[in-house]
Amino acid sequence: MSQPKVIVVGNEKGGAGKSTIAIHVAASLLHAGARVGVLDLDLRQQSVGHFFANRQAWLAANKAEAPMPVLHPLSADLAAAPDAEALARFEAAFEDVSAQADFVLIDTPGGDTAVSRAAHGLADLIVTPMNDSFVDFDMLGVVDPVTLDLKRPSLYSETVWNSRKARAAASGRSIDWVVLRNRLAPTEARNRKRLDQRVQALSRRVGFRVGPGLRDRVIYRELFPFGLTIADLSPTIRPVAMGLQHVAARQELRALMTSLGLETVPRGALMAAE
Structure with a gap:
């Protein structure tokens, strides 16, 4: 059997929207017919795990159907476990979902851990x-406080860089890295042009692609308690009133998946038996 494609959603800074991106990518892949395994390594918040638990409960209560991923929950005590034990438990969970999935999606915590670094090393795609701020950019690159010129890559960029080098040395395979401009404000911010220039300069230096994320829309938040995304809405699944914002949100999600190279999933690439 072919190996699943591993997608790691990562950023060592919290509050960047990792879990929102993870659940929307997972739901989109599921609706494209792929089998998706999900591992939530953000053991303190467990937003992705809670989302899919909500999904299962809502679907059962409403006698509705929507695709579910392969889940292997990791208990919160993993965060306090010694590195060797934590890595062994993560590897076992990864092997479990990999055997059942076409894609394995891993949501990582907002911090540097041995398990998070191991997950990055397994990635085919890092998202x-x-x-939209220099506060978030600081985790990727360091700028001069006077001129705002890019000085060097920062902590998280170095983590990804090391993962890419190790992956290339071990298997000869590369890791695709996409940085998403997420939660953009509806209107242009005054510092957007300056930030754009630094992001593009850093992308050339460390080798990531820049893609569109998801705007800060109410619809993304109000569907979370039901375990649903904009990709799930249909004539039979409609827990909130529909409006024009839903059309715009669907277009955003399609643009996101296209930028990640995941807009279509060829049936011949799936391992599921027909």
């Missing part, structure tokens, strides 16, 4: 959402 890094960042908010």
